[in-house]
Structures are given as structure tokens and as C-alpha cells.
Amino acid sequence: MLRFQDSIYLWLLLILPVMAMVRFIVWRQRRSKLRKFGDPELLKQLMPDVSKYRPTVKFWLLMSAIAILICMIARPQMGTKVSHEKRNGIQAIIALDISNSMMAEDVMPSRLAKSKLLVENMVDHFNNDKVGLVVFAGDAFVQLPITSDYVSAKMFLQNIEPSLIATQGTDIAKAITLSESSFTQQDKVGKAIIVITDGEDHEGGALEAAKDARKKGINVFILGVGDPKGAPIPDGNGGYLKDNTGQTVMSALNEQMCQQVAEAGSGTYIHVDNTNEAQEKLNDELTKLQSGETNSVIFSEYNEQFQAFGLILIFLLIAEICVLESKNPLVKNVRLFKKKK
Secondary structure, three states: OEEEOOHHHHHHHHHHHHHHHHHHHHHHHHHHHHHHHOOHHHHHHHOOOEOOOHHHHHHHHHHHHHHHHHHHHOOEEEEEEEEEEEEEEOEEEEEEEOOHHHHOOOOOOOHHHHHHHHHHHHHHHOOOOEEEEEEEOOOEEEEEEEEOOHHHHHHHHHOOOHHHOOOOOEOHHHHHHHHHOOOOOOOOOOEEEEEEEOOOOEOOOHHHHHHHHHHOOEEEEEEEEOOOOOEEOEOOOOOEOEOOOOOEOEEOOOHHHHHHHHHHOOOOEEEEOOOOHHHHHHHHHHHOOOOEEEEEEEEEEEEEOHHHHHHHHHHHHHHHHHOOOEOOHHHHHHHHHHHHO
């Protein structure tokens, strides 16, 4: 497994497309100026030594060398030892509602932002547990398979937006069913599905899905985000979503449905507001679940790999030096010799 110890330096790779764009602009300006001097075919005959492709080859060789150099600075490392660790913990699948109504701001800074912060804090409290991430609206898919890699969990969490799913709605049943199949087959370990939603536009079937999960020994917790009184949904342009009649759409938390699903799934309903009470209640409920022995595969030793990157860098620099911008003088002399004969 390859990793970068100082991955922050990889942001320097963003200078490469900027340099490529600058070169393209300079090339366009140069071509425009040459056309002012005369016909391109005539200019080509007057400048027989000028190569059309060699400067481009040199440029991309240099770009590749810079990219390799940046990777070296970021300290590439390769995992050399795989260890199988046994830990005592639970397995939790977080099903996060990302429908448009989750952008309502009755919970600050928004329902979705508050939910993501809650999940991040929950993951920070995990120790020997495994976590997975499912996102849903009118459809559902696995954003992160169950893992003990909490860093990856946070990384995937930051990229979640309503645009990930085009089908709108709140199909909690589909989210619970998909979450059920995302657990490992390991027995004697506490398993929890944590659904974070406002419950609006409920598609139906959630009670049956929660009951089915309970039969399999999985607890279903529902975190209801928002205000039952309702709030407008931002449209992203400084206004709010409106219906066909021009009225502002109000999105309200469906607490009754959330409570029923949590009860059917032998879990707990927790209301998420602007306080930290929901976080504390959820942590308390998860600690009550049975901890079982889970197997984790990790890389425990890493070796520096800058030497390999260094060899590639040297090769690219030598190649860049050897490639001349003008046509090969030796080939030119051979052609002149043949003409004289």
C-alpha cells in the first residue's frame, strides 16, 4: 500500500495545470504573430530547423519531472508488513439523508452540515469499532464500505452533497435494506444502523425494513434533524425553493415517523437540534451495544520510496536535456550531403 507521509505537499501539483495553461496561451500568441509575417507554409520553408513537436515533448518531460519531484517532497512510503489485529468493538453503518430538504437552515449551519459534523464527532469517539457510510435520498448507495479506517471515513464524509443523488425523496426503507447488507458476516458483535434524516417525503416501507433488521440482531437508530415547525429550503442562489404556484416550500421534520421506525428497529429516536445533546445521547446508546471481536487488516510498517521516484526524476531530466528544440543537426547535415551528391 502506497501512502504519502507529508501529503499536504501534493497540493503543489495544482501548479502544473496552471503552467500548462500559460504555455498554451504563449503558444497561441506566438502562432498569431508568425501569421502576421506571411504564409505559414512559406515560413516553414524559411525556418527548416524549427521543430513542431520537440518543444512540446520537452515541456511535458519537464512537467513530469516537476510532478515526480513534488511526490518526492511528499515522502512516498510503501507498506511492507501486513498484520491482522483482533479488536473488541461494534459495527455501525451510518445512513445519511442527502435530499434537498437537508439543506434547510433550521439547524445551524444547515441540517446536512450539522449531520456531517455529528458523524465526524461520533467517529472521533470510535476506538476499536468499524464504521460504514451509506447516502440516500430517493435512491441509496454505499459511499464507504465498512472499515476501521477513520481517516478515510472523514474524507468521504466531506465530499457528500445533495448532488450525489439525482432522484429526490427520502427512501429510508432502501437505506436500511442497503445498510443491512453492508455489515460483515461476523457474529456476536453489536451492529447498529444510524439513520440521519428529516423524514420528509417518506417513501414508505421503513417500518418493515426496520423490523427485518431487528430480526437479524441489528439495532436501528433514527436521528431526526430539523424543526417540526418547518423551514424553507435554500435554492443556492440566495433565495428559497418554490412550488408550482410560486409559494415557498417549507420542509418540516417528520418526528412521528422517525419515532415509529426507531421503535420498530429496537433502537432509539434522537432529535438533533443546535445543542450537543444528540451527540451525547447517541454515544451513550452505542456504548450499550455488545462489543465483539473484530478482525482488522492494517499495514504496520512503511519504508521510504523516494529512491525509486528519484531514479524516474533523473531519467526524465536526462531525456529533457537530450531532446533538442530544433531538428537534429546530424540529420540536417546528412540531408545536405545527399543533396550535394
